[in-house]
Amino acid sequence: MPGMNKRPYDDRDRGQAYKKQKHDDRHSHDKHPGHARPQHRDDRDNRQQGAKQSLTHDEAIARLPPPTTALGPVPSYTPFTVPAALPPLPDVQDGSLTTAPFRHKSTANYNRSSNADDVTYEKLEFLGDAYLELLASRLLYARFPNLLAGQQSQLRELLVKNETLAEYARAYSFDKRVQVGDMERMMQDAKDRGNKGFNKILGDVFEAYVAAVVLSDHEEGFAVAEKWMTALWAPKLLEAAEKERYFTPSHSLQHADHTSNPLKTYSPTAKAELQKRVLAGPGAKLEYEPYQKSIELKGDQLGQNRHFIGVYLTGYGYEKKLLGKGEGKNKVEAGNWAATEAMHGEAKAVVQECEEKLKIAREERQRQKEAKEDAQVKKE
Known part of the structure; x- marks a missing residue:
């Protein structure tokens, strides 16, 4: 104007x-x-x-x-x-x-x-x-x-x-x-x-x-x-x-090296993804438990809590094997961070091993199913 x-x-x-x-x-x-x-x-x-x-x-x-x-x-x-x-x-x-x-x-x-x-x-x-x-x-x-x-x-x-x-x-x-x-x-x-x-x-x-x-x-x-x-x-x-470590799924926050780091990218479906990768066989289970007591934050975050959750694997020859730890403002968030660390941290080889065993077991079950169906056809 x-x-x-x-x-x-x-x-x-x-x-x-x-x-x-x-x-x-x-x-x-x-x-x-x-x-x-x-x-x-x-x-x-x-x-x-x-x-x-x-x-x-x-x-x-x-x-x-x-x-x-x-x-x-x-x-x-x-x-x-x-x-x-x-x-x-x-x-x-x-x-x-x-x-x-x-x-x-x-x-x-x-x-x-x-x-x-x-x-x-x-x-x-x-x-x-x-x-x-x-x-x-x-x-x-x-x-x-x-x-x-x-x-x-x-x-x-x-x-x-x-x-x-x-x-x-x-x-x-x-x-x-x-x-x-x-x-x-x-x-x-x-x-x-x-x-x-x-x-x-x-x-x-x-x-x-x-x-x-x-x-x-x-x-x-x-x-x-x-x-x-x-x-x-x-x-x-x-x-x-x-x-x-907040994020948007398709545009993760980029860090100094300008590469996406999965350990710094929060996924609300991490627990579900880990379960899908390692759980199927009988006796296998994942347990999410606190590895230390929660604390109340101070300063700018007064009134908020910090929770500490670990994820443990039983099955595939392991007994309460610690796969990862996570921190969060609530137990769900901390659990998802623990699952993220399990899949991308030091224990990722264990997850990959279980995933491979699960794949072999599924292929064996499928082979047995097909063999059973073939036998039934021949019998008829």
């Missing part, structure tokens, strides 16, 4: 002046403390090697599994190029909402009747919270469709919790833009409640900004916010997904 500011997500011709400004903006992040890139932990293998750095946002979004579920069309706009440090902050197109995400109700002569239309971050964060839940849900539903609902919920909580949003708010220097009538008292209240109190404030401000981005452009606002948050969430989501 004429007169509207161009956004970093727009693919329309901007001319050389905009390209120069975009180049300058990219490098300006390093000049301001508030624009420091978020730090993400290297995975265990990288720490052991001591050589590789955390993924940048553009690298992480390139390594996310591609969407496997269509969620409906959104208005056309360019899939923007993500800088190495931080995705560009979308503009708030509506001038009346430019400062609203940072304005506390105490900055105006506020009362519930006369100023009910005042837009403050308290009002906007209500809507922004819902948008972020929806954006995170769409991202996980489209790119990790085979996760259990509980697993998707846990990942979504990681993406939308106050600590995560406060981290992003600081990265964009939102903490320097908050407007409060009595900032000193508000900061003291937050200090009294610990870092969690100030994180709540910054989390609300970030939610409010997301709402302002969507509301300020009725045609493209939601699409712009979705592209922005997908890029912003990508490193954190990829780190969590690789840590938990």
